[in-house]
Amino acid sequence: MKKKIYIYSVALAAGLFFTSSCNSKLDVDPTQSIDETDALSTSKDVEVTLIGCYDALQDVDVYGGAFQYSSELLGDNEEIAFGGTFQNMLEISDKQLTTVNVTAELTWRDSYVTINRCNNVLSALSIVDEEKRARIEGEARFIRGSVYFDLVRLYAKTWGDGDNATNPGVPLVLEPTRVVTDENKLARNSVAEVYAQVLEDLNAAKSLLPETNTIYANKYAASAQLSRVYLQQGNFALARDEANTVIGSDDYTLNSTFESLFYTFINNGGANPREYIFSMIVTSQDGTNDMNTYFGTTVDDIPGTGGRGDIRILTKHRALYEAGDKRGAFFLTPNSNTYTQKHLDNLGNVVQFRLAEMYLTRAEANFRLGTVVGATPLADINRIRVRAGLKAATAVTLPSILKERHLELAFEGLALHDAKRNKQNVGTIPYNSPRLIFPVPQREIDVNNKLVQNEGYN
Numbered sequence: 256m257k258k259k260i261y262i263y264s265v266a267l268a269a270g271l272f273f274t275s276s277c278n279s280k281l282d283v284d285p286t287q288s289i290d291e292t293d294a295l296s297t298s299k300d301v302e303v304t305l306i307g308c309y310d311a312l313q314d315v316d317v318y319g320g321a322f323q324y325s326s327e328l329l330g331d332n333e334e335i336a337f338g339g340t341f342q343n344m345l346e347i348s349d350k351q352l353t354t355v356n357v358t359a360e361l362t363w364r365d366s367y368v369t370i371n372r373c374n375n376v377l378s379a380l381s382i383v384d385e386e387k388r389a390r391i392e393g394e395a396r397f398i399r400g401s402v403y404f405d406l407v408r409l410y411a412k413t414w415g416d417g418d419n420a421t422n423p424g425v426p427l428v429l430e431p432t433r434v435v436t437d438e439n440k441l442a443r444n445s446v447a448e449v450y451a452q453v454l455e456d457l458n459a460a461k462s463l464l465p466e467t468n469t470i471y472a473n474k475y476a477a478s479a480q481l482s483r484v485y486l487q488q489g490n491f492a493l494a495r496d497e498a499n500t501v502i503g504s505d506d507y508t509l510n511s512t513f514e515s516l517f518y519t520f521i522n523n524g525g526a527n528p529r530e531y532i533f534s535m536i537v538t539s540q541d542g543t544n545d546m547n548t549y550f551g552t553t554v555d556d557i558p559g560t561g562g563r564g565d566i567r568i569l570t571k572h573r574a575l576y577e578a579g580d581k582r583g584a585f586f587l588t589p590n591s592n593t594y595t596q597k598h599l600d601n602l603g604n605v606v607q608f609r610l611a612e613m614y615l616t617r618a619e620a621n622f623r624l625g626t627v628v629g630a631t632p633l634a635d636i637n638r639i640r641v642r643a644g645l646k647a648a649t650a651v652t653l654p655s656i657l658k659e660r661h662l663e664l665a666f667e668g669l670a671l672h673d674a675k676r677n678k679q680n681v682g683t684i685p686y687n688s689p690r691l692i693f694p695v696p697q698r699e700i701d702v703n704n705k706l707v708q709n710e711g712y713n
Contacts, residue, residue, distance in 0.1 A: 304375055309398070314369070316366075320605065321358055322362070324550070324668070325409060327666055328566075333571055334575075337565055337566055350681070353694070370403070374428065375431045376392075376395040393460045394460070394468075400454075403456070406425045407424045407446060410425055411692065413487070419447040422447075424443055424447075429452070440703045443695075454484060457480055457484065460477040475504055481493070489676065491623045498620070507609075512642070513643055516597075517599075519603045520602035520604070521600050521603070530611065532607070532610065534606045534607055538602065544604070547561065547601055551594070551599045552592075562599065568593045575662060618632040619660065636651050
């Protein structure tokens with residue numbers, strides 16, 4: 256019996272992609288379903304669907320911005336302020352989300368669109384040309400594992416907050432969604448189960464991906480993501496080792512100046528700096544940088560800048576920098592508000608991992624463990640400090656390492672998760688407060704009675 260791919264709203268969004276040369280596949284009568292063999296029948300079909308996975312990943316409600324700005328707003332300790340009027344953003348900034356919050360709804364939906372596209376690729380590996388099969392599987396598993404990691408961090412209790420084996424995470428959907436029935440509506444898997452799947456996907460990706468892969472994910476992107484996962488779990492040895500793998504590859508180098516890391520389109524014509532391990536590529540034809548939308552603003556004497564100017568940098572944050580720190584000068588006040596220059600470039604790429612984070616992770620993990628893998632914590636921290644125009648430190652402590660991480664990676668999407676893994680309050684809000692977790696969207700609860708809502712939203 257031929258399998259059918261049923262077309263309904265979410266599956267249609269998840270999409271099966273076709274090349275322009277396959278016009279005959281588009282010349283069909285309207286129908287509620289198409290044969291799976293007609294949808295994915297050649298290796299080229301699967302390759303095009305994989306491009307669709309990246310397209311979904313760079314959506315503004317996934318890695319094009321929402322995962323990152325949600326972490327910054329929820330994890331903010333009065334260092335930034337949201338000055339816009341969008342209710343969904345105000346709710347996140349105030350840590351007072353409702354179950355109908357638009358960002359929470361679209362991030363959940365579009366993340367599962369991305370996952371479904373990956374599942375379609377993974378279900379059709381048998382028809383992929385053998386010489387491409389490992390890479391294609393690796394890319395799909397990298398994307399799926401990455402999205403599940405950020406979903407579980409945003410919509411569930413953090414790792415170690417209670418029993419990971421019983422805390423509800425997010426539903427694990429590992430097969431293509433072809434038709435929705437009561438039988439395939441899924442409950443939430445546990446936090447532990449989601450993390451296990453994340454690690455399975457990312458470790459598989461690391462083993463399958465090549466060392467270089469143009470603008471797409473390679474094995475070092477998988478290692479960088481693994482280092483984040485292990486750090487979130489408090490598995491410092493493996494976090495250190497994955498970061499050390501990326502550093503030791505010699506495929507990436509720290510930019511000579513902090514300022515040259517950003518304005519990727521304005522200054523580099525869209526090319527990534529050598530420090531970027533993986534990013535969402537934005538061009539004038541494709542992609543949107545939603546970090547720019549909210550953090551950015553138009554500066555008259557810098558062509559190519561833009562944005563709503565909704566997220567402003569407050570004095571409390573700027574006071575954290577030492578005198579002479581170039582990172583502390585990387586702000587502009589074109590009007591009465593101050594903005595970071597990290598996200599002013601209207602067509603700037605959205606960085607996911609860069610080498611500085613790997614040095615900071617290795618330093619922290621080595622310090623916590625009392626080890627010296629790759630370099631001493633002091634040496635790694637001084638690489639970051641000296642690049643920022645500061646004198647080399649003579650000693651480091653855990654608080655000084657965490658402060659360097661906070662300043663170096665400010666406004667790049669790590670604020671909430673670093674606070675949670677270090678059990679630090681966000682202002683007066685405890686790190687494990689339900690207010691720092693997104694609700695399961697009411698829309699999803701309404702159509703799937705197997706889903707349970709997060710604490711504080713019932």
